[in-house]
Amino acid sequence: MKFVDEFRDAHLISNAAQQIRSLADPARIYRIMEICGGHTHAIFRFGLADLLPPNIDLIHGPGCPVCVLPMGRIDQGLEMARDPDVIFAAYGDMMRVPGSAGSPLESKARGADIRMVYSPLDALKLARQNPSKRVLFFAIGFETTTPATALTILRAREERLTNFLVFSNHILVNPAIDALLHMPDMKIDAFIGPGHVSTVIGCEPYTFISRDHGRPVVVSGFEPADVMQSIVMILRQMRDGQARVENQYARAVPWHGNPAARAAIDLVFEPRNAFDWRGLGAIPSSGLKLREEFAAFDAEVQLSAPHRTVPDPKAARCGDVLKGAIKPHQCPLFGNACTPERPVGALMVSSEGACAAQHNYAHLSVSAAPCPK
Amino acid sequence: MSPRTNDQHDGCALCRDEATRATILSVAGRDARVVDRLGRQFSVPLDLVPDAAIGDDVLVAMGVAIARANRPTRPGADQ
Numbered sequence: 146m147k148f149v150d151e152f153r154d155a156h157l158i159s160n161a162a163q164q165i166r167s168l169a170d171p172a173r174i175y176r177i178m179e180i181c182g183g184h185t186h187a188i189f190r191f192g193l194a195d196l197l198p199p200n201i202d203l204i205h206g207p208g209c210p211v212c213v214l215p216m217g218r219i220d221q222g223l224e225m226a227r228d229p230d231v232i233f234a235a236y237g238d239m240m241r242v243p244g245s246a247g248s249p250l251e252s253k254a255r256g257a258d259i260r261m262v263y264s265p266l267d268a269l270k271l272a273r274q275n276p277s278k279r280v281l282f283f284a285i286g287f288e289t290t291t292p293a294t295a296l297t298i299l300r301a302r303e304e305r306l307t308n309f310l311v312f313s314n315h316i317l318v319n320p321a322i323d324a325l326l327h328m329p330d331m332k333i334d335a336f337i338g339p340g341h342v343s344t345v346i347g348c349e350p351y352t353f354i355s356r357d358h359g360r361p362v363v364v365s366g367f368e369p370a371d372v373m374q375s376i377v378m379i380l381r382q383m384r385d386g387q388a389r390v391e392n393q394y395a396r397a398v399p400w401h402g403n404p405a406a407r408a409a410i411d412l413v414f415e416p417r418n419a420f421d422w423r424g425l426g427a428i429p430s431s432g433l434k435l436r437e438e439f440a441a442f443d444a445e446v447q448l449s450a451p452h453r454t455v456p457d458p459k460a461a462r463c464g465d466v467l468k469g470a471i472k473p474h475q476c477p478l479f480g481n482a483c484t485p486e487r488p489v490g491a492l493m494v495s496s497e498g499a500c501a502a503q504h505n506y507a508h509l510s511v512s513a514a515p516c517p518k
Numbered sequence: 519m520s521p522r523t524n525d526q527h528d529g530c531a532l533c534r535d536e537a538t539r540a541t542i543l544s545v546a547g548r549d550a551r552v553v554d555r556l557g558r559q560f561s562v563p564l565d566l567v568p569d570a571a572i573g574d575d576v577l578v579a580m581g582v583a584i585a586r587a588n589r590p591t592r593p594g595a596d597q
Contacts, residue, residue, distance in 0.1 A: 406566040
């Protein structure tokens with residue numbers, strides 16, 4: 146398949162693996178975090194960790210918006226959906242995500258009008274088709290998905306629709322990275338930067354990571370050759386004592402991102418003072434809410450549902466996994482109390498979460514292997 | 519309604535930071551008819567990629583074109 150096969154070429158990937166082995170100093174450990182769940186998925190799906198020397202430790206980051214969404218937000222959205230005049234629309238990936246009183250799918254089974262959509266524009270269509278109902282779109286995701294929500298709200302305003310509402314759970318990548326970098330026992334040496342988020346925000350916003358924290362960042366594509374090449378680029382920087390932002394994924398990511406998409410986001414949304422992340426706690430300026438001029442579309446303004454805080458389970462050590470302090474299987478709940486079928490901790494919720502990915506793809510082999518110290 | 523995914527249909531599109539590459543076939547107003555790598559056709563708004571034209575590749579996330587995509591000449595040429 147064009148633009149896919151050439152980035153899965155075994156010879157190319159073997160060459161990158163050889164370069165990595167040459168560049169890696171056997172006397173040290175390299176802890177490289179891939180921020181994005183897409184990279185985590187590629188690393189496990191294609192077995193890339195098996196191609197790396199043992200002193201390269203890939204740490205799977207918080208770039209999985211379903212995983213880090215606090216249960217209280219799901220509870221609040223489903224509380225809004227209990228109104229018989231409300232149609233609750235959400236992406237299919239949200240349907241099985243558990244709140245403290247069950248998932249959207251379980252709410253549907255109990256009688257709530259829950260619809261699965263592929264795009265916020267599908268939710269807008271539902272609003273047009275159901276003028277006597279209020280359609281509530283459960284918006285979630287990083288800067289890749291926020292432009293679609295912003296554009297949909299702008300179209301709703303153009304059409305003067307009065308029955309379309311958005312419950313915003315949009316979050317931002319960089320405040321989470323900043324929070325990780327300020328954690329005292331953080332052990333990350335370098336970052337594989339998110340690919341499609343960067344098509345919107347560009348590469349420049351990551352410079353604080355290299356400039357202020359001395360960590361290299363390489364924005365990467367999602368195919369196996371992309372990820373391996375990004376590791377080569379990181380190791381070259383570290384060998385040369387450098388820390389800068391590089392763009393491996395230039396076929397999709399312009400250095401300055403997409404100004405039109407950012408303008409749409411900025412027009413509709415503004416940062417919240419703080420937003421809770423499962424596993425990481427409250428992070429300042431990390432979530433987006435609708436601006437006051439779009440209050441007519443803001444579910445948190447138009448629908449009354451109490452804000453709920455559901456604390457993370459104390460025994461789950463999601464935060465330590467995210468910081469690289471422990472590997473997923475070192476959490477006492479991994480694979481017994483906490484499984485993909487019945488997740489307790491945030492990182493087991495979606496298949497891109499660090500714990501779910503390890504459980505699904507590498508449970509036995511990784512659990513049996515010693516952890517880098 | 520746009521297809522939710524490209525060739526990687528397992529897992530969570532949200533967490534995978536997914537965007538699908540598609541080529542613009544025609545433009546009508548602010549919307550374009552596009553075709554993805556699997557030959558599926560669907561419509562997407564072009565509001566956020568206003569300079570995209572017929573024949574260009576775009577990345578589609580959640581039913582909206584969010585970026586223009588260059589065509590790579592060869593793996594490794596991205597650096």
